[in-house]
Amino acid sequence: MADQVERLGLILNLAEQGMDIVHSYANDPVDAGAIQTGSGPIKNLKQVSADIKSDGEAAIDVAVTELIDALKTETSVSALIDGLTDTAALAEQSAARAVVAADSANATGKIYPSTAIGLLPANTAPGQYFSVPSPNASEYLILYQNVNGVAIERKRYPSALLVAFLEADYRATLISGDSSRAHYWGGIFSKSGMIGVGFRMSDGHPIFADGRDLLGDVADLRGRLNTVSAPRGGVLLGFTTPSGRLLGHFDAHTGAWMTQGRNALVEIDRTNLRLKLVEAALDGTLPEDPIDDESFTELQEAVASLQGMVHTVSSPRGGVLLGFKTPSGRLLGHFDAHTGAWMTGGRNALSEIDRTNLRLKSLEAAMGNPLADFPTVDWAFWGDSLTALGSSGNWASKLVAMLGVDGYNGGWGGQAFRQIAARQGATPSLMTVVGGTIPGDGPVAVTTNAYYPASNGGSVSGVLSGLLGTYTRTADGLSSTFTRTVSGAPVASPANAVFAPLYGTTMRDRHVVLWSGANSVYYEADQYDIISSIRSMIDYLTPRVKRVIVMEIPPSAARTLPAAPGSEREKLEKFNAMLKAAFPEYFLDIASWLRTQAAATAAGIVFTAQDLTDISNGVTPTSFTTDGLHFSDACGTAIAYRVRQEAITRGWIA
Incomplete structure (x- = not known):
């Protein structure tokens, strides 16, 4: 893997040299010196065009062949391909570069400010090619063919800005220092070798830029959580880490489950109220009883009656990392073994909040955007x-x-x-x-x-x-x-x-x-x-x-x-x-x-x-x-x- 990546880096560097040759070939003035390549000097496009007499098209074909042969020698494409497994992809890249070179030759160096000027008889004859600068920042030129006096677009060429961007992106994705990459079998790394996200070789876990190992965090919780009861401190029953950090608890005063100080079910009720009010605003009515808190009240009563009667349970194969259950075996709530999310009655309260908020945002957006082509009859x-x-x-x-x-x-x-x-x-x-x-x-x-x-x-x-x-x-x-x-x-x-x-x-x-x-x-x-x-x-x-x-x-x-x-x-x-x-x-x-x-x-x-x-x-x-x-x-x-x-x-x- 490391050797292959190094070869890819070499290809990129050599390809850049080839692109410089292509650029000089297409853009150097007629009085410029010869273009130096690994196989020797070659003329640029304007110099070739100056040599063209009656059989200009044939001369261009010969020049293009010389250019492509020079590029193949310069980048050592054939030798590098033999050392890589993905030969098809590299062959496609080489073919694409050859097409670019041929198109550049076809344009014969004719660059005009507009298609109208390019179509003038003094500039191009029917069948000939010319180029016009692209208004798009990511493009350099647009290649046209004069087809019976009509400019027909044939190709578009990337700008230096786009090439630089793609180069930077390519490197950020594939190139990294050995010290970081050696520990991962795949991932995204910065140029300096810093990990963005990668899969660790030792266990396959996804590791993020800040060093987080989500699967490891969940696994580490298994068997390491303690239950705690401190009614005077507001905790009826809860989970703490060995360091004493409170992960979640049933509130001693309300019986509500609290996570990071948040009562998820109350947040759901508030969000649903807001949602109902928006829906009411859309149809012109107001709900008489916008909050249905019957189930929440039942939950409070049930939890309050369970003080001192609940047990912890761990059953990773059954999806329970750690949770509460009654003496009769009913599961009150648990941390999911796969996601680490807290589940109550099979519900992920925070996910419900997110879904409701998404629905709410779509309705609020609808209130501010066109709803129909024509007004209602009212x-x-x-x-x-x-x-x-x-x-x-x-x-x-x-x-x-x-x-x-x-x-x-x-x-x-x-x-x-x-x-x-x-x-x-x-x-x-x-x-x-x-x-x-x-x-x-x-x-x-x-x-x-x-x-x-x-x-x-x-x-x-x-x-x-x-x-x-x-x-x-x-x-x-x-x-x-x-x-x-x-x-x-x-x-x-x-x-x-x-x-x-x-x-x-x-x-x-x-x-x-x-x-x-x-x-x-x-x-x-x-x-x-x-x-x-x-x-x-x-x-x-x-x-x-x-x-x-x-x-x-x-x-x-x-x-x-x-x-x-x-x-x-x-x-x-x-x-x-x-x-x-x-x-x-x-x-x-x-x-x-x-x-x-x-x-x-x-x-x-x-x-x-x-x-x-x-x-x-x-x-x-x-x-x-x-x-x-x-x-x-x-x-x-x-x-x-x-x-x-x-x-x-x-x-x-x-």
């Missing part, structure tokens, strides 16, 4: 008082009634665009728990960034640091709290943890109407931020095809036309133009439409003289408002009609 509406029940003329409720689908009204009076986006989930609130820990029960004070989801005196359900709960803002807006839904152990919460709103998370797959910005539009510094916020709300939706309507902001009765320079109406006109330009495929000029006869017809009313005056002043007709801005019931009917009409026009519904 709708969600996000906005301020122009969308909220009552002040909106209830247009959202009327729309879903017309469509016969489910609708979620995410309108909240008085909210600015940041709060709307926070509740929808696109730009979630970042919360810092005062003290850094969410207690087992009850509220805890939190601080938020500018994207706080609830208005003063309001609350929003969501998940903070893995716990479902409720964010509540006081009526004066001076403080906020978070209260977990299910009591449990305290949970650490890092600063600026993301608060994921529950309803925002579960409404991402719907048709959506966004009516955001009415409370911020007159602050010109915010106008670009409003556009960005709406864009993030659209991007947050999961379907690949977004079915979204972005609503035009209406003016209040006092903000009439014509718009004076610097007036709020001028700012409004500017913003609506920006909104339309930013979202042409989503924009709906609803405010302008409300000032048309079609809107009156849709609402089933006749415009009054005052309504006509309002229209001439460029504001919403009085019949459509309750206070000059918010919508009347008739207006709600008209808006529902117009949104439905738009959905039909866009092909969303029949």
Whole structure:
């Protein structure tokens, strides 16, 4: 084995010399000196090309033959092959190098910046070859053939970077110092001879870089563990090593099995709770009793009754390295003789945790990734008082009634665009728990960034640091709290943890109407931020095809036309133009439409003289408002009609 590896190293070194010859042959200029090889000097490719007259192709064939013969002599391939068992693999390597050399010769040194230039009649004729630099860092050149004026790719050549990488990898895998390699019959070693992982010759055990012998560790435990009972110290019954290290024990207070201070079954329960809450968030429901601890309670009672009545058992052939059993012979728990894992009732608790966490991660990933090509038939509406029940003329409720689908009204009076986006989930609130820990029960004070989801005196359900709960803002807006839904152990919460709103998370797959910005539009510094916020709300939706309507902001009765320079109406006109330009495929000029006869017809009313005056002043007709801005019931009917009409026009519904 050692001799064979040394020969492989020699092959590699000689092959490198051959590759240098190939590189010089293909790239040296025409005025360069001869290339020195073991069989004597040879010309480079450009020198050969200069000698070509009428029978150029034949001359190239002769040059390639000379090159390959020189390489065979230089690397002594035939002699080295005789000393190795794997002759087929080495022959394939030599053949591959010969093909590379032949391809280099075929290209006749013609390297051009692009295929278009290489195909020019002055550069190549049909049937001839040329090369173009590869854009890939791992490649040097791409070889093309001019086939009737079309560049057909024939080969790709590795770059020096890739060759260096493969060389380093090859050596790290096979080359090592004798002092380390002599003790192993196979493995992976560093260039300096340090073991990565290898199979020890003496016993076949896999040995790792840090010297760990997993099978040996398990075997060493056999017959060397002691039982210990120290109720005052919290240990009902457990295993200790000869040095006194506690491997695992039944807790004297709870009866639970503890490994390295961890209660695996409790961890499973907590993870399963988190999993159920995520699943609930996906389907919009919450489990009434998310934790089933009946079996855990039974285990505690059973273990408590066994104090002083259990025995140790070792049966390696039966898979038990060391374990506990009752006088009747029932096995309570044991270290598996094959894996060393602690088993309870045939269950590997830590493996169950890993499997559950994997399932949980896949669900959490699904919540953040596209789930379908198109939205569901249901709708969600996000906005301020122009969308909220009552002040909106209830247009959202009327729309879903017309469509016969489910609708979620995410309108909240008085909210600015940041709060709307926070509740929808696109730009979630970042919360810092005062003290850094969410207690087992009850509220805890939190601080938020500018994207706080609830208005003063309001609350929003969501998940903070893995716990479902409720964010509540006081009526004066001076403080906020978070209260977990299910009591449990305290949970650490890092600063600026993301608060994921529950309803925002579960409404991402719907048709959506966004009516955001009415409370911020007159602050010109915010106008670009409003556009960005709406864009993030659209991007947050999961379907690949977004079915979204972005609503035009209406003016209040006092903000009439014509718009004076610097007036709020001028700012409004500017913003609506920006909104339309930013979202042409989503924009709906609803405010302008409300000032048309079609809107009156849709609402089933006749415009009054005052309504006509309002229209001439460029504001919403009085019949459509309750206070000059918010919508009347008739207006709600008209808006529902117009949104439905738009959905039909866009092909969303029949």
